[in-house]
Amino acid sequence: MKVTVVGSGYVGLVTGACFAEMGNDVYCVDIDRKKIENLENGILPIYEPGLEEIVKRNHSGGRLRFTTEIKDGLDDSLFVFIAVGTPPDEDGSADLQHVLAVARDIGRKMEKYVIIVNKSTVPVGTADRVREAVREELTRRGRNDLEYDVVSNPEFLKEGAAIEDFMRPDRIIVGTDNVRTGELIKELYAPFVRNGHPVFIMGVRSAELTKYAANAMLATRISFMNELSRLCEKSGADIESIREGIGSDSRIGMPFLYAGLGYGGSCFPKDVKALIQTSKEFGLEARVLKAVEEINREQRFRFAENVKKHFGGEVKGRTFAVWGLSFKPQTDDMREAPAIDIINALRDAGASFRAHDPIAMEVAKSIIGDESVEYVDNYYDALEGADALLLLTEWNQFRKPDYERMKSLLKKPLIFDGRNQYEPAKMKELGFTYYCIGRP
Numbered sequence: 092m093k094v095t096v097v098g099s100g101y102v103g104l105v106t107g108a109c110f111a112e113m114g115n116d117v118y119c120v121d122i123d124r125k126k127i128e129n130l131e132n133g134i135l136p137i138y139e140p141g142l143e144e145i146v147k148r149n150h151s152g153g154r155l156r157f158t159t160e161i162k163d164g165l166d167d168s169l170f171v172f173i174a175v176g177t178p179p180d181e182d183g184s185a186d187l188q189h190v191l192a193v194a195r196d197i198g199r200k201m202e203k204y205v206i207i208v209n210k211s212t213v214p215v216g217t218a219d220r221v222r223e224a225v226r227e228e229l230t231r232r233g234r235n236d237l238e239y240d241v242v243s244n245p246e247f248l249k250e251g252a253a254i255e256d257f258m259r260p261d262r263i264i265v266g267t268d269n270v271r272t273g274e275l276i277k278e279l280y281a282p283f284v285r286n287g288h289p290v291f292i293m294g295v296r297s298a299e300l301t302k303y304a305a306n307a308m309l310a311t312r313i314s315f316m317n318e319l320s321r322l323c324e325k326s327g328a329d330i331e332s333i334r335e336g337i338g339s340d341s342r343i344g345m346p347f348l349y350a351g352l353g354y355g356g357s358c359f360p361k362d363v364k365a366l367i368q369t370s371k372e373f374g375l376e377a378r379v380l381k382a383v384e385e386i387n388r389e390q391r392f393r394f395a396e397n398v399k400k401h402f403g404g405e406v407k408g409r410t411f412a413v414w415g416l417s418f419k420p421q422t423d424d425m426r427e428a429p430a431i432d433i434i435n436a437l438r439d440a441g442a443s444f445r446a447h448d449p450i451a452m453e454v455a456k457s458i459i460g461d462e463s464v465e466y467v468d469n470y471y472d473a474l475e476g477a478d479a480l481l482l483l484t485e486w487n488q489f490r491k492p493d494y495e496r497m498k499s500l501l502k503k504p505l506i507f508d509g510r511n512q513y514e515p516a517k518m519k520e521l522g523f524t525y526y527c528i529g530r531p
């Protein structure tokens with residue numbers, strides 16, 4: 092089938108590449124000329140395991156094309172996916188300017204029937220606004236004879252496992268009232284659900300809200316565990332034991348039950364905020380989500396405060412080794428990463444850093460800067476002469492380090508672990524002073 096995907100970021104590029112991998116003809120569109128030029132030359136704008144080879148294979152096979160001009164794809168495609176960013180506006184609501192700009196562009200340039208599929212995460216009611224924006228442009232052109240459909244198809248992929256998630260999704264959500272359109276989308280997705288996982292066809296508004304509900308639920312689990320971890324710290328209980336104890340309950344399950352530095356990234360923070368704002372617009376107060384957000388924000392600053400507390404409130408002149416900068420492992424995405432706030436808080440108090448991240452250092456540099464932060468290629472080098480280690484992202488290689496080597500490099504054997512990677516009893520035995528989250 093012929094597909095155009097507008098927006099070639101995490102979601103758009105993965106979507107385009109995976110559709111092409113299944114034999115579809117795909118145009119990936121982006122307004123960022125440099126990004127498109129790089130993609131043409133096989134240079135990817137993001138790190139995502141497995142993506143590069145799929146992009147290269149399909150690009151050289153002629154099934155995946157890159158362009159800055161939506162028209163290149165529009166004349167040919169039945170489906171036009173919108174996968175542009177929806178960052179938070181000043182009040183926390185989703186900023187729809189990019190989505191609506193694409194809708195207007197489609198209205199200005201379409202010459203035949205298209206199915207506009209919204210993959211960006213957007214508030215309930217956005218499909219109507221997209222429909223109107225297209226209609227306004229068609230009216231302006233005197234082309235109200237042209238027909239189109241607007242569908243909601245939210246994306247649930249996780250960065251770091253995006254290809255796997257897209258290729259084998261737990262479910263596909265399609266919001267449409269049009270039976271034929273629903274069937275066509277099902278046909279497009281059929282190769283991805285050969286495992287029998289469902290394609291749910293539902294109302295457009297339900298589909299739009301389902302995406303927010305999913306992210307809000309996962310964020311809630313994380314904040315719930317972080318809140319509980321504080322009680323554990325006061326009461327002598329161990330949040331890891333509790334996680335095993337409740338996660339093994341089939342009604343609860345294990346995922347997203349880790350206490351730590353809270354959620355970050357491009358989705359949970361903005362989607363929780365947006366859902367709070369949408370509720371407000373409908374005259375409701377999202378009380379659970381407000382608490383979820385507050386706990387999450389506090390969690391990273393509590394960590395920085397605990398570091399300061401250990402040093403009697405004074406970290407001026409101290410140097411910290413930092414292991415991990417990205418908001419989670421297997422990605423170079425630094426958006427809303429706890430490392431940013433933690434480093435800034437301690438840097439403001441006069442500390443400096445030697446930081447390592449396996450993938451995200453270049454991106455981190457552009458956000459955190461290099462004032463008082465040295466970026467080192469080897470994670471053991473970060474420890475040399477440092478007052479303590481701050482473990483901020485749970486990359487696999489940090490799980491089983493050489494403890495003796497760590498001790499010989501650090502000034503004192505002191506670790507602040509924001510991701511509960513090590514066993515407190517073992518660390519004590521090894522002679523470390525070890526701080527973690529919610530464990531005795």
Ligand SMILES: NC(=O)c1ccc[n+]([C@@H]2O[C@H](COP(=O)([O-])OP(=O)(O)OC[C@H]3O[C@@H](n4cnc5c(N)ncnc54)[C@H](O)[C@@H]3O)[C@@H](O)[C@H]2O)c1
Pocket residue numbers: 097098099100101102103120121122123126174175176177189192193210211212213246247248249250357358
């Ligand atoms: N990143 C994730 O893990 C993830 C997962 C599920 C859903 N989402 C949602 O998907 C959407 C996209 O997220 P992302 O992380 O891929 O964003 P991104 O910032 O990585 O990519 C968006 C791309 O859209 C391009 N763009 C903006 N305006 C455009 C226009 N008018 N025409 C063409 N291209 C344009 C930008 O240049 C950019 O390359 C968001 O709504 C997000 O909430 C993201």
